[in-house]
Amino acid sequence: MDFRLTEEQEMLAETVEALLRESCGSADLRRMLDESAARDTQRWEAIVAMGLPGVMAPESLGGSALGATEMALIATACGYWLLPEPLVEQAGVVLPMLAELDAALATRAIAGEIVAIGHPTHPFVADADSAVALLLADGEAIHLVPRDAVTLVRQPSFDPFRRLFRVDWTPSAATRIGHGSAVQVFWDKALDRGALFGGAQVLGVAQRAVDMAAAYAKERQQFGKSIGGFQAVKHLLANAQIKIEFARPVVLAAAASDASEHNRARISHARLAAAAAADIATHAAVQVHGAMGFSWEVDVHFLLKRATALSQAWGTAAFHRQRVAAHVLSAKLGPDCTFGAAGQREMLHEVA
Amino acid sequence: MDLRYTPVEQAFRAEVRDWLDSHVPRAPLPDFDSTSDGFEAHREWERTLHKGGWSMVTWPQAYGGRGLDLIRWLIFEEEYYRAGAPLRVNQNGIFLLGPTLIEYGTSEQKARFLPAMAAGDEIWAQAWSEPTAGSDLAGVRATATREGDDYILSGHKIWSSRAVHADWAFGLFRAPGSERHKGLSLILFSLDAPGITVQPIKRMDGKPVFAEIFLDDVRVPVANRLGGEGEGWSVCMSTAGFERGLMLRSPARFQVAAANLVDLYRSRANQADPALAASVMQAWMDADAYALSIYATASRLMAGGAIGPETSTNKIFWSELDLDLHRTALALLGAEAELTTDAPDRAANLGDWLDGYVFSLAGPIYAGANEIQRNIIAERMLALPRG
Ligand SMILES: Cc1cc2nc3c(=O)[nH]c(=O)nc-3n(C[C@H](O)[C@H](O)[C@H](O)COP(=O)(O)OP(=O)(O)OC[C@H]3O[C@@H](n4cnc5c(N)ncnc54)[C@H](O)[C@@H]3O)c2cc1C
Numbered sequence: 001m002d003f004r005l006t007e008e009q010e011m012l013a014e015t016v017e018a019l020l021r022e023s024c025g026s027a028d029l030r031r032m033l034d035e036s037a038a039r040d041t042q043r044w045e046a047i048v049a050m051g052l053p054g055v056m057a058p059e060s061l062g063g064s065a066l067g068a069t070e071m072a073l074i075a076t077a078c079g080y081w082l083l084p085e086p087l088v089e090q091a092g093v094v095l096p097m098l099a100e101l102d103a104a105l106a107t108r109a110i111a112g113e114i115v116a117i118g119h120p121t122h123p124f125v126a127d128a129d130s131a132v133a134l135l136l137a138d139g140e141a142i143h144l145v146p147r148d149a150v151t152l153v154r155q156p157s158f159d160p161f162r163r164l165f166r167v168d169w170t171p172s173a174a175t176r177i178g179h180g181s182a183v184q185v186f187w188d189k190a191l192d193r194g195a196l197f198g199g200a201q202v203l204g205v206a207q208r209a210v211d212m213a214a215a216y217a218k219e220r221q222q223f224g225k226s227i228g229g230f231q232a233v234k235h236l237l238a239n240a241q242i243k244i245e246f247a248r249p250v251v252l253a254a255a256a257s258d259a260s261e262h263n264r265a266r267i268s269h270a271r272l273a274a275a276a277a278a279d280i281a282t283h284a285a286v287q288v289h290g291a292m293g294f295s296w297e298v299d300v301h302f303l304l305k306r307a308t309a310l311s312q313a314w315g316t317a318a319f320h321r322q323r324v325a326a327h328v329l330s331a332k333l334g335p336d337c338t339f340g341a342a343g344q345r346e347m348l349h350e351v352a
Numbered sequence: 353m354d355l356r357y358t359p360v361e362q363a364f365r366a367e368v369r370d371w372l373d374s375h376v377p378r379a380p381l382p383d384f385d386s387t388s389d390g391f392e393a394h395r396e397w398e399r400t401l402h403k404g405g406w407s408m409v410t411w412p413q414a415y416g417g418r419g420l421d422l423i424r425w426l427i428f429e430e431e432y433y434r435a436g437a438p439l440r441v442n443q444n445g446i447f448l449l450g451p452t453l454i455e456y457g458t459s460e461q462k463a464r465f466l467p468a469m470a471a472g473d474e475i476w477a478q479a480w481s482e483p484t485a486g487s488d489l490a491g492v493r494a495t496a497t498r499e500g501d502d503y504i505l506s507g508h509k510i511w512s513s514r515a516v517h518a519d520w521a522f523g524l525f526r527a528p529g530s531e532r533h534k535g536l537s538l539i540l541f542s543l544d545a546p547g548i549t550v551q552p553i554k555r556m557d558g559k560p561v562f563a564e565i566f567l568d569d570v571r572v573p574v575a576n577r578l579g580g581e582g583e584g585w586s587v588c589m590s591t592a593g594f595e596r597g598l599m600l601r602s603p604a605r606f607q608v609a610a611a612n613l614v615d616l617y618r619s620r621a622n623q624a625d626p627a628l629a630a631s632v633m634q635a636w637m638d639a640d641a642y643a644l645s646i647y648a649t650a651s652r653l654m655a656g657g658a659i660g661p662e663t664s665t666n667k668i669f670w671s672e673l674d675l676d677l678h679r680t681a682l683a684l685l686g687a688e689a690e691l692t693t694d695a696p697d698r699a700a701n702l703g704d705w706l707d708g709y710v711f712s713l714a715g716p717i718y719a720g721a722n723e724i725q726r727n728i729i730a731e732r733m734l735a736l737p738r739g
Pocket residue numbers: 231477478479480481482485486487488510511512513514562714717718719720721722723724727
């Protein structure tokens with residue numbers, strides 16, 4: 001048992017951090033909005049050059065075959081820096097699926113082409129406009145549909161960097177790449193990965209909100225001193241930080257564990273805990289910034305909006321709560337079951 | 353990152369489980385606060401643990417421990433709570449004073465106090481708080497006046513848990529005329545010493561869980577001072593750090609309580625307010641998150657890391673989850689919630705949720721009130737300016 005990140009994992013996180021710190025600051029985001037740009041080509045190229053879309057893809061396709069823990073760390077950095085480009089979905093959800101369904105397209109996606117995914121649990125498809133193809137569901141079947149074979153209807157989100165679309169399309173045998181009950185496994189895994197990495201991402205949003213608010217609280221003076229000295233302000237931010245501290249290990253444990261019914265409940269727990277942390281943190285950040293926090297001028301609203309969007313994508317909060325409840329009401333519980341069945345009697349007698 | 357138990361850890365769990373299976377008393381012991389019989393029954397249990405070599409698995413073997421790492425301490429605690437073993441009457445000694453003795457004590461002090469502590473022969477109380485020094489502990493006024501090789505202790509301590517029946521106590525005393533954090537010494541004293549009067553205090557349900565200690569010219573040898581003269585503050589902050597942050601409340605306690613809450617919910621789901629389902633699941637998730645976080649901290653400490661402000665985040669998290677969990681239980685119990693265990697018409701197999709609830713009310717107050725912990729988080733983790 002060793003619940004620590006490895007040095008390699010910490011270095012990877014730091015490298016991605018550094019790239020985004022450089023290329024995804026407030027000025028970069030504001031420039032994109034001024035230019036009505038859907039994405040920043042230069043930044044995406046840098047991300048691709050670092051091999052990030054393929055972190056989870058097999059080496060045979062040119063990926064790095066890293067695990068979910070590494071992906072979760074990358075997702076947290078993407079959340080922290082509010083990355084508009086769909087790295088988390090591409091690397092964490094689409095590529096692991098494509099790698100099994102269409103190796104050639106997977107290779108192109110590692111090289112930076114976008115493949116959007118429309119999960120049956122969500123009415124809209126993110127980033128469909130910049131995609132070369134879309135993974136779509138028709139009943140039990142999976143279709144891989146070229147971008148020019150669908151019609152997109154933009155659904156504006158209050159998160160100005162989200163690009164959501166209703167996709168109108170007609171399923172045909174030509175686009176069907178899988179069907180039957182086996183296909184459900186793909187959608188289930190996609191949902192788990194989306195929820196896990198979405199949770200990791202929103203955890204980053206939460207930490208950024210606390211950091212921004214703490215920085216502002218140190219600077220802003222009222223009553224002759226910085227507002228960060230007032231306990232009411234301190235406690236708002238301390239409460240948010242506590243939520244983050246007890247969401248992070250859940251996210252990491254969910255990422256570091258094998259797929260199992262136990263771990264699916266933990267993924268849901270991770271998503272819920274991270275979203276709750278982001279909810280508390282972004283609202284605290286608005287409050288601590290006063291009217292500034294309510295303005296377009298200050299970036300706090302980007303965080304609030306991203307948190308709102310991520311907290312209901314890849315399974316609504318209600319869906320994840322139900323999944324936790326189903327586990328809690330049926331599984332064996334207790335302090336020996338933190339890491340699944342490992343501590344249970346049958347297992348112990350195997351080794352003892 | 354490897355979240356699997358090693359074969360050694362698994363075998364250790366099996367060993368602990370087997371031992372507890374054959375030693376944990378079948379019927380619960382009478383509680384250690386209400387009567388001296390209950391207290392002595394718990395002392396006997398400490399002796400039994402000690403004979404099995406289980407009193408403090410992390411302590412060095414020389415003092416009655418097993419010299420094990422923190423992951424195995426966690427496994428021990430998991431099995432301990434899972435087995436429903438008695439609460440540790442000597443928790444202030446073994447979890448709080450013991451590690452401080454190991455770090456700061458002279459070899460004579462260690463030899464004098466640790467084995468008797470591990471064996472349950474000496475049960476310890478803490479004597480920090482005073483009527484005018486609560487959160488502001490640096491305001492203590494009790495004095496230690498040096499007289500040759502002795503100190504003469506005088507003052508008034510309060511809220512000392514288990515001091516009603518305990519044998520020894522440790523606390524902060526200041527050199528006469530000294531102020532605030534300076535001039536404080538950490539001194540160990542026998543609660544039987546001449547000049548000491550112990551006056552029980554009842555908590556809100558009438559149980560005498562703590563006591564006032566009046567010290568009237570109590571003579572103790574200088575050898576009972578732990579750490580340097582006047583260095584009591586930093587020594588006592590170390591007690592407040594590692595042990596409180598990690599050992600005071602092990603996650604297993606809350607995981608067992610959460611599992612019991614789930615059972616209670618299952619038995620009453622039909623009549624329960626639908627909103628309570630969410631609270632029950634939240635309690636389970638919080639206990640799970642606390643456990644994961646402690647595993648992460650333990651792993652870090654084992655690799656040579658030092659404990660930081662997670663002492664404060666942990667304290668707030670466990671105390672609030674405990675309180676929420678018990679409030680949810682009372683809500684599930686509905687009209688039965690207020691009934692004490694001796695109410696003739698109360699269902700026999702219901703756990704004592706009221707006792708747990710009353711106990712949980714104190715969590716946000718003791719071991720550094722949660723408001724103080726929030727200040728610490730804001731100042732040390734978020735670098736916000738002091739007051
Ligand atoms: C069950 C129980 C067991 C205990 N056991 C022991 C024991 O064994 N030994 C021992 O020495 N003591 C013990 N105590 C005492 C405990 O340590 C104190 O209660 C605690 O330190 C708080 O002090 P106080 O009660 O005087 O409250 P106060 O310090 O008077 O605080 C009252 C309220 O004011 C708030 N407050 C105070 N200062 C600030 C500030 N700067 N900023 C914001 N809010 C503030 C507090 O958070 C609290 O809500 C125990 C207490 C309880 C309830």
